[in-house]
Amino acid sequence: MTVLCLIETDAGGGGVDASMRALAVARGLAGSADEELAAAWFGPAEAVSPGELAAAGVGRAWAIGSAELSGYAPLAWARALAGLAADPVTGSAADPAAGPLGGSGWISAIVAAATDHGNEVLAHLGAITGLPMAANCVSAARIAPGKCRLVRQRWAGSLIEDAVLAAPVALLTVAADAVPADAVLADAVLAEVRPAAAGEPAGGGGDAEVSVEVYQPELADGDLTVLAAESADRRSGVSLASARVVVGGGRGVGGPDGFAVLEELAGLLGGVVGVSRVVTSEGWRPHRQQVGQTGTKITPELYLACGISGAIQHMAGCQGAKTIVAINTDSGAPIVTKADYAVIGDLHEVLPALVEAIKARRP
Amino acid sequence: MEICVCVKRVPMVGGAIMVTPDGLEVDTTMSGFTVSPHEECAVEEAVQVAERLGGSVTVLTLGPPEAAGQLRDMLALGASRGILLQTDGAEWGPMATADAIAEAVGGGSVTYDLLLFGNEAADTGGYQVPVRVAHLLGLPCVTGIKGLEVVPAGDRPERILASREYRGTEEVFDLPLPAVVSVKEGINLPRYPSLPGRLRAKRATIETIEPSWEPDGLRKERLRVPAGAGKKAQVLGAGTEAVPALVSLLDELGMLS
Ligand SMILES: Cc1cc2nc3c(=O)[nH]c(=O)nc-3n(C[C@H](O)[C@H](O)[C@H](O)COP(=O)(O)OP(=O)(O)OC[C@H]3O[C@@H](n4cnc5c(N)ncnc54)[C@H](O)[C@@H]3O)c2cc1C
Ligand SMILES: Nc1ncnc2c1ncn2[C@@H]1O[C@H](COP(=O)(O)O)[C@@H](O)[C@H]1O
Numbered sequence: 313m314t315v316l317c318l319i320e321t322d323a324g325g326g327g328v329d330a331s332m333r334a335l336a337v338a339r340g341l342a343g344s345a346d347e348e349l350a351a352a353w354f355g356p357a358e359a360v361s362p363g364e365l366a367a368a369g370v371g372r373a374w375a376i377g378s379a380e381l382s383g384y385a386p387l388a389w390a391r392a393l394a395g396l397a398a399d400p401v402t403g404s405a406a407d408p409a410a411g412p413l414g415g416s417g418w419i420s421a422i423v424a425a426a427t428d429h430g431n432e433v434l435a436h437l438g439a440i441t442g443l444p445m446a447a448n449c450v451s452a453a454r455i456a457p458g459k460c461r462l463v464r465q466r467w468a469g470s471l472i473e474d475a476v477l478a479a480p481v482a483l484l485t486v487a488a489d490a491v492p493a494d495a496v497l498a499d500a501v502l503a504e505v506r507p508a509a510a511g512e513p514a515g516g517g518g519d520a521e522v523s524v525e526v527y528q529p530e531l532a533d534g535d536l537t538v539l540a541a542e543s544a545d546r547r548s549g550v551s552l553a554s555a556r557v558v559v560g561g562g563r564g565v566g567g568p569d570g571f572a573v574l575e576e577l578a579g580l581l582g583g584v585v586g587v588s589r590v591v592t593s594e595g596w597r598p599h600r601q602q603v604g605q606t607g608t609k610i611t612p613e614l615y616l617a618c619g620i621s622g623a624i625q626h627m628a629g630c631q632g633a634k635t636i637v638a639i640n641t642d643s644g645a646p647i648v649t650k651a652d653y654a655v656i657g658d659l660h661e662v663l664p665a666l667v668e669a670i671k672a673r674r675p
Numbered sequence: 676m677e678i679c680v681c682v683k684r685v686p687m688v689g690g691a692i693m694v695t696p697d698g699l700e701v702d703t704t705m706s707g708f709t710v711s712p713h714e715e716c717a718v719e720e721a722v723q724v725a726e727r728l729g730g731s732v733t734v735l736t737l738g739p740p741e742a743a744g745q746l747r748d749m750l751a752l753g754a755s756r757g758i759l760l761q762t763d764g765a766e767w768g769p770m771a772t773a774d775a776i777a778e779a780v781g782g783g784s785v786t787y788d789l790l791l792f793g794n795e796a797a798d799t800g801g802y803q804v805p806v807r808v809a810h811l812l813g814l815p816c817v818t819g820i821k822g823l824e825v826v827p828a829g830d831r832p833e834r835i836l837a838s839r840e841y842r843g844t845e846e847v848f849d850l851p852l853p854a855v856v857s858v859k860e861g862i863n864l865p866r867y868p869s870l871p872g873r874l875r876a877k878r879a880t881i882e883t884i885e886p887s888w889e890p891d892g893l894r895k896e897r898l899r900v901p902a903g904a905g906k907k908a909q910v911l912g913a914g915t916e917a918v919p920a921l922v923s924l925l926d927e928l929g930m931l932s
Contacts, residue, residue, distance in 0.1 A: 328842070384846065386817070426802070428819040428841055431795075435803035435818070439810035444770060444892035447795070447802040462893075466800055470692050471701070472901050479892040485802070537815045540846040551843040557930060581930050592861065599821070599861025600840050605797070606712045606860040614928055624691060631901075635928060637921070638908060646690075648908050655921060657914035665915040669922045673931060 313417070314372070315342040316397060318424040318433065319353040319360055327353070327360055329554055329611065330425035332368060332496045334486035337451060338423040339369045341482075345454035347420055352376055352396060352527070354389060362522040367497050374400065374527040381529065384429060384540040390436035392529030393422060397481065403530050412441035412481060419481055421452070421460070426485035427553075434483050445483040446475065450490040452482070460484075468605040468628035488553065488609045489632020550584050552601060557583025558612045560603060560630070561591060564619015564640065564659055568596040573663045574618065580670050586610060586630075588620050604629035618659040622647025639663070676730035676825065676832045678721040679780055680791045681805075682714040682749055684742040685798040698897040701798065710745050712860040713793030715752075719865040720858060721791050722753035724825055728832060731755045733787070735779060737772055739764035743881050750876035751868035757881040766799070768891035773807030775886035785812050785853050788832050792857040794819045809855035816855040817848045821862045 317338040319327040327335070335351065342349040350372040353359055357375040365373055376392050395403030397419040405413060413419065422437065424430035426448045438445035448465040450472070455461050460477045465487050477484075552558065559578040561571055571585060578585050586603040587596070603610055605625040615633035619640065620626060627650055630636065638651035639659045648654045655662055686701045687709040693702040721732040734749040736742045737760035746757035760775050767775075780787060790812075792805035802818075809816030822838035837856055838847045850856070868876075911920040925931050 384841075428839065431802040432806065432818045435806035436810070436816075438770075438803060439807045444768065445801075445803050446893050448800055466798060466898065467688065467692060468797075468800065469901065470688070471694070472899050473895055474897045474899070476894045476896060477892055478894070534815075538817055538848055538850060540841075540848060543845045543847060553842065581925070593864065602861065614925075614930060624688065636908075637911075637924070643910070648910075649906065651908040652906075653921075653924060654908035654910050655912060655914075655917040656910060657912075657917065661915050662918065662921075665918045666921055669918050670925070670931065673922070 313345070313420040314348040314350050315339075315421045315423060316350045316352060316393075316419050317370075318393065318422070318430065319351050320425060320427065320429060321353050321355055321359040325359065325361070326364055328425070330427050330430075330486075330488050333488070333491050334423055334425040334430070335368045335370070336491045336496045337449060337484075337486045338421070341421055341423070341452040341454060341460065341484075342369075344452075345420070347454075348372065350374070352393065354381065354384075354392070357524045357526055360524075362524060365522040365524075370522055373522055373524045375524055376527045376529055378528045378531075380531065380536060383542070385536050386429070386432045386538060387436050388529070388531050388535040388539075389429075389433045390440055391531055391535050392527070393433070393437055394440055395529050396527050397422060400525070400527060403527070412443050420454070421482035421484060423452075423484045423486060426487050430485045434485050438483050441481070443479050443481055443483050444477060445485075446477050447485045448487040449484045450487050452484055468609070468625070469631060470605070470624050470628045489611050492634065552584055552586055552603070552608045552610060555584045555610065555612050557581040557614045558586040558603070558610050558616070558630075558633070559583055560586045560588070560615060560617040560620055561597075562588035562618070562620030562626075563590040565591065565596070566619075566660070570660070571597065573660075573667060577616070577663060577667050577670075580667065581614070583612065583614075586615075588623075588626050617647055617651065618663065620647055621645050622650050676724055676728045676789065677733075677787045678725060678730065678789045678791060679733045679735055679787045680714070680717045680721045680749070680754065681735050681776055682710040682718065682745060682793070683796045683798070684708050684736060684738040684745045685711060685796065692900065694898045694900065698899065699895065701898070708741070708745065710749070711793045711795075711797035713795065713797075713858060715749075715865045716860050716862050717791040717793055717858045718749045718752050718754060719863045720823055721789070723863065724789075724823075725753075728825060728827070730788070733758060735776065736760065737767065737775055737886070738762060746881055747876040747879070748868070750879050751872040752866060753872065755879075757879060759881050759883045761883050761885050762888075766895065767888055768893060769799075769801040769803045770807060770891040771888035773804050773811060775888065776804065777808045777811035778886065779884055780808075780812070785814065788852045789835070790814070790853070790855045792855070794857045794859045805855050805857040812855070814853055814855050815850045817850060818857040820856050820858045823856065823858070823862065
């Protein structure tokens with residue numbers, strides 16, 4: 313049996329962080345029952361290097377594509393995954409009466425990152441196949457054929473649920489903060505990962521043994537009705553969800569003008585600004601910068617939370633940060649019991665001094 | 676334009692979230708109930724569209740008899756009709772919920788132009804009821820939307836342009852109506868209920884249906900509060916005096932190279 317993981321690919325090559333974390337959870341699930349781990353993505357075979365796949369423990373991989381399927385189309389993506397899971401060669405279910413995926417029985421689970429795309433595609437897959445779908449899992453293990461034990465997030469991660477999923481094929485999405493970024497590799501030895509050289513033929517990744525096959529899905533009428541058109545003029549560079557450094561600002565910033573110093577600091581650290589809900593509902597900053605339960609979930613190396621109290625709904629969005637540093641005038645603020653480090657002080661004094669100190673170190 | 680918005684009654688979570696001693700529910704002895712902010716925005720969006728283009732807004736919920744309270748809250752915001760799919764309070768799975776909603780909004784022949792949902796329920800976070808409803812009704816669907824524009828053809832709404840930002844790029848979806856769309860907070864700023872709105876909501880009749888259901892394959896065993904809360908940050912110092920320590924920390928973390 314095989315656990316199949318959907319990889320979202322980055323324009324610059326390779327799988328996006330959220331997908332590599334999903335792959336780590338998928339690997340845990342496969343390992344719990346001695347099953348194979350496979351990966352699939354939409355796009356050209358070269359989009360993910362065999363070296364990257366091998367390092368993550370993947371044994372087989374498929375690049376899914378066809379002339380009609382160029383952009384993101386949720387239902388078409390789900391249809392393609394269903395076809396691949398039914399039969400990777402023909403896409404046709406061996407015996408549609410025998411089960412949701414034709415009873416071909418080679419796939420035990422399909423896993424994706426709990427992103428807008430991952431959740432949407434797996435929900436469609438659940439609807440097409442009549443299978444249940446469990447979103448925002450943090451770990452999964454097989455306890456019997458057709459049965460998995462899951463740990464998943466509720467309330468955006470403010471609460472954890474232990475659950476059992478009974479389904480012939482488990483459909484799971486993996487929370488962005490399910491695993492620390494450094495637990496993504498199968499052998500955990502980062503130094504040994506050798507990125508595949510450019511132009512290396514798919515399937516011949518040096519000492520990596522992953523062969524990438526091409527899968528051409530057969531789509532049904534209407535699968536491409538809903539298709540994403542991308543407006544390139546609205547590209548905003550580094551995205552909050554994948555930023556390495558986030559400088560957070562809350563009510564304590566005081567107003568829209570107070571964000572200039574946060575922007576400057578974020579720029580110096582190669583990061584982006586994130587904000588609390590108070591800031592977006594006051595209209596100081598756009599909602600796409602909001603971190604939290606109803607905003608974006610972030611997983612940076614460093615989250616510098618300035619003038620943010622640390623409400624449970626805010627922490628739900630940043631608990632996946634590797635290190636949290638709080639700057640707050642109130643030593644009794646909840647964030648101080650949730651951060652790793654704190655500076656007790658006025659952000660309007662501390663941040664400008666910090667910016668000057670960092671600039672002074674640089675030539 | 677006829678719009679139906681689905682909302683779910685959930686506990687109002689304040690400073691902390693607590694679990695009942697049996698580990699199966701959120702402890703609500705000290706809290707009220709509400710709907711998710713995403714759903715409140717869905718209602719606001721529906722009311723704005725109806726105000727602009729004419730038509731009316733129905734709100735629908737599946738939940739215990741008390742969920743009528745959440746319907747009235749939404750009626751106070753400008754919806755004009757409320758439908759309660761009444762349960763005994765047990766937690767329905769997303770598949771059963773979608774079945775009951777699809778049945779209630781018209782079975783095979785939907786009478787609404789647009790079905791709006793929240794992106795995910797605040798409590799269970801299933802991320803799937805809208806998509807399952809769309810499949811049951813044979814309608815196009817998109818989720819996580821933060822911008823909505825109705826495109827009319829003559830005096831009929833014909834299509835919608837739905838947009839969202841995904842990994843730094845704006846994605847735009849063009850859907851023929853009728854359609855299913857789930858939205859996220861940020862699409863608008865919901866209004867506060869007006870006094871006349873509240874009075875109207877109080878008097879409104881709520882249609883009640885009692886659907887039946889079967890559990891789906893995902894079974895909850897236990898809820899718990901994640902570990903790790905309650906640690907204490909290492910204080911680097913007070914005010915600008917802490918800056919050198921902060922700089923060394925950033926350096927140690929590899930942020931200054
Ligand atoms: C259903 C629901 C969903 C929600 N979703 C989100 C969400 O996604 N994201 C989110 O952020 N919130 C969310 N909230 C809101 C959340 O509960 C809090 O209200 C919000 O996070 C508080 O924002 P804040 O920390 O900026 O403001 P406050 O709680 O007012 O805190 C301001 C902090 O700044 C400090 N401060 C003030 N002045 C200064 C200064 N000069 N220098 C340094 N520190 C200073 C104060 O000591 C205080 O700790 C949600 C709430 C609900 C009910
Ligand atoms: N019990 C319910 N009653 C009405 N609508 C619901 C219910 N459960 C879920 N929904 C709708 O479906 C959306 C997504 O829910 P879910 O798939 O459970 O995360 C919610 O935001 C609601 O709009």
